Amino acid sequence: MRLALRRSLSIVCAALALALGACATPTSAKSPACVPQPQLGKLEPLEIVTGQGRARLMVEVADSPRERERGMMCRTAMAADRGMLFDFKTPQPVAFWMENTLISLDMVFIRADGRVLSIQRNARPLDRTPLPAGGVVLGVLEIPGGRAAQLGVLPGDQVMHRIFPK
Structure with a gap:
């Protein structure tokens, strides 16, 4: 009985997602349907000075509450030279999670002076x-999962972008 009910519910949910034009998340039955997210705006340059040299990326900036809440949710890919920078405007303690995020990410937490405080590596999707x-x-x-290690990013490294003072 439970299996039949669960299967019926899955069919109804899938039909509803199709009717609304949403894309179902193939990797988890627990994740709600995702609506594809557009890029936040123009890309901006960001540079990280590491012990291995300088890494240059182009980033989207999430600087409004709505953009920070949406983040990388429902995206299916991110190029190796891209990222998303969350600007909180004032220094504060934060914690992120990966609900509705379909790809693995590295999260580089950056102090107000532009120095890397910590890194959450290979955060699990969903x-x-x-x-x-x-x-x-x-x-x-946020950069693709595993990319911080490839670039040699470590706590104490300097991130250069307009939101951090020079």
Whole structure:
């Protein structure tokens, strides 16, 4: 009986998602349907100075409450040279989670002076576990999962972007 009910509910949910033009999340039956998200705006340059050299990325900036809430939700890919920078306007403790995020991400938590405070590496898609910064930050940079290690990004490295003072 439960299996039949669950199957019927799944069919109804799938039909509703199709009717609304949503894309179903193939990796989790628990995740609600996702509506594809457009890019937030124009891309801006960001540079990270690491022990291995300088890494240059182009980032979308999420600087409004709505943009920060939406973030990378429902996106299916991110290029290696791209990212999303969350600007909180004032330094504060933050924690992120991966609900409705379909790709693995590295989260680079950045202090007000532009220095990397901490890194959450390879955050799991669709996971609701809070991932805290471990202190007060002004910004968070999300890049493809594993990319921070490839670039050699470590706590203490300098992030250069217009939201951080020079």
